[in-house]
Amino acid sequence: MSHSPSGPAAHSQPFGGATKGGLLFLAVVLAASLSGFVLIDDSDYGLYSLLPTAVVISMALLTRRTLEALLAGALSGFIMLSPTTAVQDMAVSGLNVMQDPTMGWIILVCGLLGSLIGLLHFARGTEAFSRAAGRHFTTRRSALLGSVGLGILIFIDDYLNAMTVSAAMKRLADKLKISRSMLAYIVDSTAAPICLIIPFSTWAIYLSGLLESHDVAETGQGFSYYLTLIPYLFYPWVALIVVLLVAAGIVPALGKMKRAEQGDEERVPESNEEQNPEQFTQRPARLVNFLLPMATLIFATWWFEIDALIGVAFALLVTLGLYVAQDMAPLNRLFDEIIKGLQFMLVPLGIVFAAFILQDVNEQLSLAETLIDWVMPIMAGQWLPAITFLILAGIAFATGSFWGIYAIAFPIVVPLALATDASLPLTLGAMISAGAFGSHACFFGDSTVLSARGCSVTPLQHALTQLPYVLIAAAISALLFIVLA
Numbered sequence: 001m002s003h004s005p006s007g008p009a010a011h012s013q014p015f016g017g018a019t020k021g022g023l024l025f026l027a028v029v030l031a032a033s034l035s036g037f038v039l040i041d042d043s044d045y046g047l048y049s050l051l052p053t054a055v056v057i058s059m060a061l062l063t064r065r066t067l068e069a070l071l072a073g074a075l076s077g078f079i080m081l082s083p084t085t086a087v088q089d090m091a092v093s094g095l096n097v098m099q100d101p102t103m104g105w106i107i108l109v110c111g112l113l114g115s116l117i118g119l120l121h122f123a124r125g126t127e128a129f130s131r132a133a134g135r136h137f138t139t140r141r142s143a144l145l146g147s148v149g150l151g152i153l154i155f156i157d158d159y160l161n162a163m164t165v166s167a168a169m170k171r172l173a174d175k176l177k178i179s180r181s182m183l184a185y186i187v188d189s190t191a192a193p194i195c196l197i198i199p200f201s202t203w204a205i206y207l208s209g210l211l212e213s214h215d216v217a218e219t220g221q222g223f224s225y226y227l228t229l230i231p232y233l234f235y236p237w238v239a240l241i242v243v244l245l246v247a248a249g250i251v252p253a254l255g256k257m258k259r260a261e262q263g264d265e266e267r268v269p270e271s272n273e274e275q276n277p278e279q280f281t282q283r284p285a286r287l288v289n290f291l292l293p294m295a296t297l298i299f300a301t302w303w304f305e306i307d308a309l310i311g312v313a314f315a316l317l318v319t320l321g322l323y324v325a326q327d328m329a330p331l332n333r334l335f336d337e338i339i340k341g342l343q344f345m346l347v348p349l350g351i352v353f354a355a356f357i358l359q360d361v362n363e364q365l366s367l368a369e370t371l372i373d374w375v376m377p378i379m380a381g382q383w384l385p386a387i388t389f390l391i392l393a394g395i396a397f398a399t400g401s402f403w404g405i406y407a408i409a410f411p412i413v414v415p416l417a418l419a420t421d422a423s424l425p426l427t428l429g430a431m432i433s434a435g436a437f438g439s440h441a442c443f444f445g446d447s448t449v450l451s452a453r454g455c456s457v458t459p460l461q462h463a464l465t466q467l468p469y470v471l472i473a474a475a476i477s478a479l480l481f482i483v484l485a
Contacts, residue, residue: 045080049365052077052358053398056444064266066444066459067347070354077361090357097356105309106446110349111342112312113163116293117454118341119319120167123328125290130171132287140176143169144186144247151190155198156301157308158191158439158447164294165190166454180267181260182246182253184455185466189243191447192402192439193236196432199226202306206403207432214410216428232429234477235389236436242473254468256461266461268347268453289326293319348453355400355444362399368408371395384422386481388413389430389437393474396438400445405435423485430481437477441470 056073060066078086078093097103120126137143147169154161165187173183195201208222217225245251253261296318301311316338323334362368375391388409396405409431417427439447443463452462 045365046370048080049362049367049370050398051080052361052365053367056358057398060443060460064458064460066449067351067354070351070358070444074354074357074361077358077365081361081364090361093357093360094353097353097360100356103353103356106352107349109159109309109312110163110345110352110450112309112316113159114343114345115338115341116297116312116316116319117163117167118337118344119316119323119334120290120293121341122334122337123289123323124285125287125293126167127171128285128287129168129290130175131285133169133172134175137172137176140178141247141249143172143176143178144182145244147173147183147186148190148243148247151187152194152198154298155194155201156298156306157202157311158195159450160297160301160308160311161191161194162187162447162450163454164297166451168290168294170455179257179260179263179265180455180457181257181265181461181465184451184457184462185257185469186243186247187455188440188448188451188462188466189239189469191451192436193239196233196236196436197230197240199223199230200302200306202308205306207406210406210410214414216410216414216424229425229429229432232425233433233436234429234480235393235433235473238476238480239436239440239470239473242469246469251469255465257465257468260461260465265465266458267456268458289322292322345453348449348459351444351449351459352446355446358444359399359401359404362401363404367399368395368401368405372409372412382422382485383482384413384417384420385426385430385485386478388427389434389478389481392431392434393437393441396435397442400438400442402435402439402442402445405438406431409434426481426484433477437470437474441467441474 052073055076056069059069059072063069075086075090078090082089133146137146147165150168151161151165154164166183169183192203195203204226208226211217211225212219212222242251293315297311297315300314301308304310320334324331371391375387392405392409396402413427413431417424439445442448443459448463449459452459
């Protein structure tokens with residue numbers, strides 16, 4: 001139930017969130033324009049490089065909208081780079097993002113996942129799973145721990161994890177009076193962290209390649225070396241422990257999560273069929289209509305070398321064939337549901353698209369390199385792991401770049417660790433943990449956006465409600481990197 005301001009009282013506020021956001025944006029445009037005209041040396045923006053990120057965070061908190069805040073932040077950066085051609089440059093950046101293979105992969109994977117979940121809802125497969133799970137998970141505690149367990153089980157990709165667990169557990173969570181924000185926190189906490197701890201995942205494959213390309217491990221030995229780093233991935237381990245304690249009721253609801261548990265949370269609209277599937281069909285809710293597609297999704301993704309795109313495509317074909325064999329609906333109706341599911345993913349895809357544009361302008365402003373240069377003087381051997389974690393975690397959170405941070409940090413952090421006699425495994429563990437923190441905490445990160453969308457809450461609502469637990473895990477992790485250095 002959303003408690004967003006409405007009615008005459010809300011409209012009578014002369015400086016509501018939207019108005020303040022508009023005023024802030026105008027002020028930022030002016031400041032960015034002045035800085036763009038004044039700064040002569042385009043290679044060093046210094047403190048100014050933080051402006052786009054500050055705009056995104058400020059506007060998101062004021063307006064409680066993510067997509068618009070990202071676009072405003074990116075525009076402010078392009079104005080800094082070139083005030084006279086900012087809009088054109090931003091359009092070119094957007095075109096380049098759309099042509100990027102990574103963005104194309106994300107669009108296909110997320111779109112097909114949305115279509116698959118749309119079919120599952122139409123066939124009442126998620127309802128059947130919810131009923132079956134409800135026979136075993138009869139209490140709040142058991143349902144939350146079951147959600148954690150399901151998240152751990154789907155460890156091969158954080159996208160599959162976020163969308164699958166939310167689709168499976170959402171109806172049961174509603175039945176047991178668990179807030180969608182709490183479910184989103186559970187889902188997000190078992191996405192990237194689990195993909196790093198259990199190494200048969202897209203994250204582990206990517207990092208294994210980086211270890212080899214930067215001569216940390218010999219060719220063909222990247223995966224073996226990554227296995228030795230798992231004990232040093234403190235943030236994923238601590239985040240998993242914290243979410244287990246929250247699910248078990250040992251750690252109580254904190255901050256905005258407590259309000260969300262009391263019913264004060266912002267949700268995004270759901271389709272009528274998702275809310276009341278019984279109104280649209282008399283199809284029986286069969287468990288096989290959920291389990292077979294999900295098993296196909298997981299198995300095909302693993303079989304094709306952790307390729308989520310091939311996995312979800314296979315799962316969609318199998319699901320379509322399964323439903324046609326049951327004469328569930330005419331083929332054209334099933335295709336309509338596929339399109340509806342794809343449409344359901346347009347907003348989160350828009351947010352990810354805008355986040356990529358923000359990453360592009362931050363790279364042009366050399367934000368990550370600037371911040372790392374600032375802290376280089378204090379990155380001594382003993383403190384290197386903790387400082388690496390804190391700085392890179394902050395950059396990952398601010399920029400929404402996680403795998404990109406690894407690519408930037410590897411050639412800087414590894415030589416520093418060797419030169420200062422710092423523990424290389426501990427330092428690499430800190431760097432990898434920082435990316436996990438960013439993926440978990442950043443309110444416009446892809447995993448966060450998908451977790452929020454899957455649970456039908458806004459990304460900002462999800463980010464703010466899980467923030468206390470994220471900060472607790474980060475603080476404990478930083479302390480461990482200090483103590484064990």
